[in-house]
Amino acid sequence: MKPHVxxxxxxxxxxxxxxxxxxxxxxxxxxxxxxxxxxxxxxANIRGVITGGHTGITNAMIESLPALQVxxxxxxxxxxxxxxxxxxxxxxVTATFGALTEDVADLAIGLILASCRExxxxxxxxxxxxxxxxxxxxxxxxSRRFSGKRVGIVGMGKVGRAIAQRAAAFxxxxxxxxxxxxxxxxxNFVPDLLQLARDSDIxxxxxxxxxxxxxINAAVLDAxxxxxxxxxxxxxxxxxxxxxxxxxxRGAIAGAGLDVFVDxxxxxxxxxxxxxxxxxxxxxxxxxxxxxxxxxxxxxxLAAGLAGQRPEGSLTT
Numbered sequence: 001m002k003p004h005v006x007x008x009x010x011x012x013x014x015x016x017x018x019x020x021x022x023x024x025x026x027x028x029x030x031x032x033x034x035x036x037x038x039x040x041x042x043x044a045n046i047r048g049v050i051t052g053g054h055t056g057i058t059n060a061m062i063e064s065l066p067a068l069q070v071x072x073x074x075x076x077x078x079x080x081x082x083x084x085x086x087x088x089x090x091x092x093v094t095a096t097f098g099a100l101t102e103d104v105a106d107l108a109i110g111l112i113l114a115s116c117r118e119x120x121x122x123x124x125x126x127x128x129x130x131x132x133x134x135x136x137x138x139x140x141x142x143s144r145r146f147s148g149k150r151v152g153i154v155g156m157g158k159v160g161r162a163i164a165q166r167a168a169a170f171x172x173x174x175x176x177x178x179x180x181x182x183x184x185x186x187x188n189f190v191p192d193l194l195q196l197a198r199d200s201d202i203x204x205x206x207x208x209x210x211x212x213x214x215x216i217n218a219a220v221l222d223a224x225x226x227x228x229x230x231x232x233x234x235x236x237x238x239x240x241x242x243x244x245x246x247x248x249x250r251g252a253i254a255g256a257g258l259d260v261f262v263d264x265x266x267x268x269x270x271x272x273x274x275x276x277x278x279x280x281x282x283x284x285x286x287x288x289x290x291x292x293x294x295x296x297x298x299x300x301x302l303a304a305g306l307a308g309q310r311p312e313g314s315l316t317t
Contacts, residue, residue, distance in 0.1 A: 009052035016295030056080020070305025099293035100285035105162035111257025121275040152200030155207025197223035221247040236261040
């Protein structure tokens with residue numbers, strides 16, 4: 001008989017779903033109207049859980065699954081899982097670290113280019129017919145160059161390093177802050193976030209920072225300055241959104257590129273009309289390549305955990 005697996009979020013790659021259906025009896029909780037009743041009916045048989053980084057799993061749900069052997073997070077965020085609680089139950093929890101590094105870094109550069117060069121507003125200017133109505137050169141304000149700008153990166157993990165590598169190809173001086181100086185990196189370490197903001201034209205948030213929040217506040221944005229740009233492909237909660245809206249409104253910074261928000265999918269509506277603000281719907285890893293690699297890592301974690309083995313990259317066992 002196939003092992004029973006509980007899936008809390010959809011997986012968008014058909015080949016991964018086909019493999020899951022081939023190997024397991026998959027209970028898709030996200031499709032159920034009465035989730036409590038569904039868990040009561042099937043919880044005793046569940047041996048594995050697939051969840052997303054934003055969804056995680058509650059301790060109460062873990063306790064309701066007595067046969068549970070592994071939790072596979074289809075993402076890199078683990079702040080919605082109580083790792084200490086899982087560890088106390090000798091329960092492996094895995095995430096898909098590494099699978100999405102390249103695509104997240106690519107989007108960071110895309111957001112920089114789109115916000116500095118105002119690509120989205122330029123696109124709208126053409127598509128709405130405004131270029132034909134206003135063909136003179138001054139109809140669109142001048143944008144800003146990216147090449148050569150000072151880039152400050154908050155968090156020098158895999159994603160931060162991949163962003164630095166790409167920005168360096170644009171002849172950008174790179175500085176960073178992290179919990180410590182990383183000796184093997186050729187970039188300038190700045191231990192103080194405020195100082196990093198002062199020294200940067202573009203401040204990029206790339207920190208996992210599961211326990212941090214509100215580190216980008218009015219003081220940091222003022223330090224970044226009226227010609228500076230904020231890029232966030234990390235965690236929405238790292239930014240005090242009211243301070244960001246205020247800074248953009250009063251011209252304390254030049255613009256922003258944001259893929260993540262505090263209360264998704266709710267985005268501050270004040271950002272919508274701002275031409276130098278580029279918004280994405282938490283899509284940094286939303287490519288066929290990344291999502292396929294992530295799904296394959298989930299499959300590997302389930303297979304190992306259900307075989308009684310320690311899955312590669314387990315965060316708790």
